[in-house]
Amino acid sequence: MKFLFIPVLFLFFACDSTEKTTASAEVVNLTTFEDKLSYSLGADHAHSISESGDPYFDKYKIDELVKGFEAGFTDSTVFDQACEETMRKLYGPEGQKFDTTYVNEGSNCLGKLSGIVFKASWKKKGALSKINFKKAVIGFRHGLMRIDTLVSKAEQGKMIQTFFEDLNKMNGTAMLEKARKLPNTVATASGIILQTLKAGSGGKPAPGDDILAHYILMNSMGDTLQSSFEMVNVYKQPLNAFSLNGVVPGWQEGMPMMQKGGTYKLYLPYQLAYGEAGMFNPQSNSYDIQPFESLIFYIELLNYGKPGTLTKNNVNR
Known part of the structure; x- marks a missing residue:
């Protein structure tokens, strides 16, 4: 994809946004390997936002990011010209400002782009059937909030690495x-x-x-x-x-x-x-x-x- 505004150059794996939101009280059960892997993949994808060093990180809205992430995963066309215009307004034409007037819409659009990229990258690797998206969404939210502790960081890294290597072997064969x-x-x-x-x-x-x-x-x-x-x-x-x-x-x-x-x-x-x-x-x-x-x-x-x-x-x- 080609975009006309500077900040989107780092949206794919570098944008950041987290409200200091209280963790959800819902009980999350990760009972299978697929559950843990999906949670880890969602959290890892969120880290590219939450750990990017974006100076506007604390101003983004987590709920809107997550809603956008789900929408982008469902429909790859949702990041449209309206979203591009919203992002231009949010960051300014040169990416030198942050207009909080557009933070809700902008957070949603950023989430949409993130969801589109998440699905496209794993679809290309032939991995979508192995991912429980509901668990990935939970991991994504927790990763944005920096509370993704249901699977340890060490286990997350090992699971994702092994998963990726297995996909490489499968696709190579x-x-x-x-x-x-x-x-x-x-x-x-x-x-x-x-x-x-x-x-x-x-x-x-x-x-x-x-x-x-x-x-x-x-x-x-x-x-x-x-x-x-x-x-x-x-x-x-x-x-x-x-x-x-x-x-x-x-x-x-x-x-x-x-x-x-x-x-x-x-x-x-x-x-x-x-x-x-x-x-x-x-x-x-x-x-x-x-x-x-x-x-x-x-x-x-x-x-x-x-x-x-x-x-x-x-x-x-």
Whole structure:
């Protein structure tokens, strides 16, 4: 989605709002694993609001946030132009003020956007059937109020991490099974799948050779994680060669199957990509590649050479 006002840039996982409201007296029973997981997912989603550092946190209205969250989960169209206009009025055109006249409507709209994002993200991962939304709403409310203690923080983190990793495995397996049925594919005993999109006319690299290639890295859901085309065309960085000795096992095995000048898709099970650890980025404090993430690479093999023949010309920036 694209929005026209500055504050919404941090609404997805950074906005904040909590009334200092007295905790509900209702008895909440979390009797099953699904109940605890759903509660934890709702609370975790709320933390992106309640722990974002938003200076207007205490002015938002929890009840309106929760109502909006439920509405957004139910209907992805509720964050409409009227909500955009409300948010502009709430924060001002440059995001430099906070007009309490619009705090009720604004809190509701923020909740709507949060509910839309919550549903869309888990739907894409194929996880909605595993979430009890009523329990997630309770967790969301408690997370906003910072009283989400029905499941300990440590247990919340462990449950969510395990859940996410299991989804990565499931989606990776589904992606690989689908790839096996595509035309012009070869599957190896190790589990990689190579699809030829355009056959090359040159030779094939040997293990350990230098490689010059354009690539697009995607996760098992087809989301682009990294692109050499973007690096070169947008960020004006050089396209450097690399050694096959310095890449993931799936590339070490797959590249010698390709011909110079060809275009391919390389499907890698997580064991031959970044494994159980994934790739953590300390600068962003997040994963560039998730643990247990099977990957897809679109590859154009431009050139190859003996070890050291191409990498010696790399430009360092």
